[in-house]
Amino acid sequence: MRRRTQRGQALILIFLGTLLLGGAAGGAHGLFSAHQRHQLRKHIEATVTDPVRREALDFTLEAMEREARHRAAEQVALEKELFDAMARHDTAPAEFEQLTARADAGNAASNRTMLGLRFQLREQLTDTQWRSAFVPGTP
Numbered sequence: 001m002r003r004r005t006q007r008g009q010a011l012i013l014i015f016l017g018t019l020l021l022g023g024a025a026g027g028a029h030g031l032f033s034a035h036q037r038h039q040l041r042k043h044i045e046a047t048v049t050d051p052v053r054r055e056a057l058d059f060t061l062e063a064m065e066r067e068a069r070h071r072a073a074e075q076v077a078l079e080k081e082l083f084d085a086m087a088r089h090d091t092a093p094a095e096f097e098q099l100t101a102r103a104d105a106g107n108a109a110s111n112r113t114m115l116g117l118r119f120q121l122r123e124q125l126t127d128t129q130w131r132s133a134f135v136p137g138t139p
Contacts, residue, residue, distance in 0.1 A: 037068060040133060047129050057124050064117045071110040078103050 041061050048054050082099055085091040122130055 037065065043133055044125070044129070047132060048125070053124065057121070060117055060121050060124060064114065064121070067110060067113050067117065071106065074106050074110075075103075078106070 044057055044061065045054065048057060078099060082096075085095055085099065125133065
């Protein structure tokens, strides 16, 4: 019986690590930028002066921000489900595995979306603008 309890506790710890430290953790989700998400827009606005290019960049940045908000909301909902399941004390390991699978699938889908948007942003910027936005230590 003790071994079974330990397996359940280990599963919970693994799930918490996956959910809370997974691909969407920390709020910087998917940008991997030298700037925080809220700073990236200001940085790009300061470096791109052409209004036509700025409009296209705004569209891409809005899509990135929308995806980050969507993933954050999904993560909050999953965390609530996790804590509710933990509070029941009789939750089967299979239910935790389902939650883990949903968290992994959500992280993977969101990361694919953000990576696609990041490549779109890359195409809209010059090399110098890209480096200044995404390479740490570049002015």
